Amino acid sequence: MINFCCSALNPTVVCSTVSTDGYEVTNLVSSDAEEAQKGFLAYNAIRPPVSITIHFICSVNVSHVILWPQVGYQKSTGFEIYANSAPKSKPQIYEKAAFGYLDDDETGIIFYRTVYYDQYTRSIKHLKSFAQRAIFGSTCSSLNNTRSLQIKIIKTNSSVPALAKVEVWGKPSKSCDTAVQRNIFKLWTTRIPKKESVSCGNSESQLQTVSGAEFEIPENFLDSVTCTIMTLPFILPCGKFVDQSTLDRHEQHEAMWGRAPSDPFTGRMFSENNRPIPATALKACIDKFLIDHSERPELAYVPRTVGRKQKSNIHEVSCSTVPLTDIKPTTSVGCPTENKKVTCVAVSSDVSHLRHKRQRHGSEDIAKTEVHDVESHEEKINWSLNCALESTLAGLPTYTRFSNHTAVEQCAACSGDNMLFKLPCKHFLCRKCLVSKKESKDFSCTLCKASFQSGDLLRYHV
Structure with missing residues (x-):
């Protein structure tokens, strides 16, 4: 079995709507580990349905589709699967193959074909608390010779449409040339393994395996929207914690549509008694956590308002x-x-x-x-x-440099003091001398010969 959403097989993906900055739909098939870990989030004003279409490198006999629906606290709970098996020369017609809904305790959903049940059960042993939806009867034929697959998000858990990860498993269809099939298997076997294991479950998303050791980030340190470590945490009126950068970005998006700042989760407008409050106690805990684990490579690029725990360069006294x-x-x-x-x-x-x-x-x-x-x-x-x-x-170093030059408040050319203009070199020229210099095209100071432009002049008032 092959995962045709693997970046090594060059799939392409498009979405029917706009996405949140940094959470584009292309993250679902990206070869960058950081982008792939973010997943897809629709813009905060978008509501279901939202369609995501994946185009494969060749015709595929789909075995099963695995969806991770949660990005941070944003979770999609209803999906529909559509398949297109028509050739490129004909119009793309998508046939509905399956649909399913998730309960609150389910972290993902799997759509599988009964004809591949034996191979399917061996490949999902590590996936627990996933909803399973079987595809029976004539709908299975629509997943043969599939050139593109459409995933439609039809319901969310009071959030924006989200999708953390997609896997479409199957085999190249028999209609493909032998050389094409051989090339696909070669790309699959020689793909670059990921250095970090990325899990998209709710409780397992905070664990990253680096050098064989597990490093756990407390869940309450993460932004409820972006699922990243907060630098300046705020508590919203709805009780969620978000970073100040997330609030600023949300306000910018709201201002683009002419709306006042509001709660990203409930949409309620901010007021004097209903506004975000700085979470000072949580910030202190986050700062201590960053200092204690400053040597960890996972936290190397995390923005911080505190220093790093390093040994002093000063020897012991x-x-x-x-x-x-x-x-x-x-x-x-x-x-x-x-x-x-x-x-x-x-x-x-x-x-x-x-x-x-x-x-x-x-x-x-x-x-x-x-x-x-x-x-x-x-x-x-x-x-x-x-x-x-x-x-x-x-014995102390000085950072102040005093200049011996004293500006004389008179024209450097005629020693007059009528209508003076200050030059960048701190000397003065009167209006009459400036006019004469402009006629002669000599834009330089009479004393120090420093050149200047007409836009550098500053009117000096005594």
């Missing part, structure tokens, strides 16, 4: 006991004292080299400072604090 006489005056804090054993902190070379230049410059400045004879105790304290402050500031 070591303590040593040295005489006070060995300490230079630039590093002493407080009034002069007698020679005593004191404990000082030795900072590692990784940190000290950042301050080497500024500290040396600051020590020279402090060394030049004349120490006046002070008599009162208050003056001694003030002198001591000044020395400590200067020595501390001298």
Whole structure:
């Protein structure tokens, strides 16, 4: 049996309606693991029925169709299957092959043909809590020589139409050439296996197998719409949790149709007493979870408002006991004292080299400072604090650069001050000089020769 929705067999899929951004219908047959995991979500204003048509690489004798209907908290509960076995030269006529509905405790649905029952039962042993609908009688013939299959979503669980994953199992029909069948089996056997196992069940969707180990993300950390980890969680009036980015995207879509912001689940308009509230306690739990598992590859690209748990580049601080006489005056804090054993902190070379230049410059400045004879105790304290402050500031890097250039509020050409215009180089030109420069096509400053354009001029008001 072959899954003809596998991306290696190049199926194509189209939908009868628009989809939510990032949840296009092409995700159902995408070769990208991240896109395939998202699934399909119709636009939030769309209601059933919604038709999804899959075109195969060749004619297929369909054995069974497996549907995963849930994306996050969005779930479809009613489906109809239509098949088209007409050649390409004739109009596409779809015949109804099966239909079925899901209960609340069922996570998926399987439509199978009774003629392939033995092969079907061996291939679905891992699928539990799936609804099974058999296809009997003459309707089975419509699934022979199928060139395209149409899946129609006819009912949802008070949500938008959703479909997480589709698998259409079968064999190439006997009408296909032998070379075509051989090529299809070759593509199927040489397909690239997925590195991560993606399960679309409700409880199993949070487990991802990476390097043989299971990593579980708590379900309450996931957005109710996009099923991704929330960065800034909000609780809606209906009780669902969504991220701020989901709310912003929903408001943009509503604004496109001229509607006010509303609850994505109930459609109720927001008001002063009925609006989303930041879930601060949940955000604290999510931040702690991201910090504790920051080394996990699954969370490498998750947006976050907190840092990552990393080891500091600063070596451990070591303590040593040295005489006070060995300490230079630039590093002493407080009034002069007698020679005593004191404990000082030795900072590692990784940190000290950042301050080497500024500290040396600051020590020279402090060394030049004349120490006046002070008599009162208050003056001694003030002198001591000044020395400590200067020595501390001298060892810190500066990020401020002061310019020696002072703008003169007069024309650089005629030294006039009537109707001045400021140039990008901070010099000034009057209107008369600007007109003359425009006539001579000399767009440069008279003093610094810096070029400018007419749009760079700024009228200067005294």
